[in-house]
Amino acid sequence: MKRTMLLVLIAAGLLTGCGEKTPKCSSDDAKNLVVDIARKTIEKGMTLDKDVHISVENVRTISHESGLDVYQCAADLTFTKPDLQNSLPITYRIQKTDDNNGQFYINVSGL
Known part of the structure; x- marks a missing residue:
């Protein structure tokens, strides 16, 4: 849980300036950040093959x-x-x- 939260904090910094509203569940910004968090979380426990593609579907x-x-x-x-x-x-x-600086946080569960 701590490492997921750390990844959320790091990844949220990448999305500065995305606007003042929270992105919707199906937005590209949200889905890309979920994939980034998932990849980093999974790679801490094992190595993913380079040809593995991760996507967020059925949102x-x-x-x-x-x-x-x-x-x-x-x-x-x-x-x-x-x-x-x-x-x-x-x-x-x-x-x-x-603080209305355009950043948002995503907390992913189920990884």
Whole structure:
């Protein structure tokens, strides 16, 4: 859990200037960050082959707290390799920072 949170903090810094609204569950920014977090988390425990492609598919918005502009999302994290495909159900939460600098945080569960 600590290492996932650390990855979230690092990765969120990459998305400065993305706008003032929290990205929706299916936005490219959110999905790319989820893939980045997943890849870094998985590679801490094992080595991924170079030909493994990770994608976020079947994205669903579970809830949106409009007052806080926080999204709770569910999706399938799909690992594709030639002649092989496997999916893992995940959830993630997207929340913008309070200082309105365009950054947001994603916390991924299920990895």
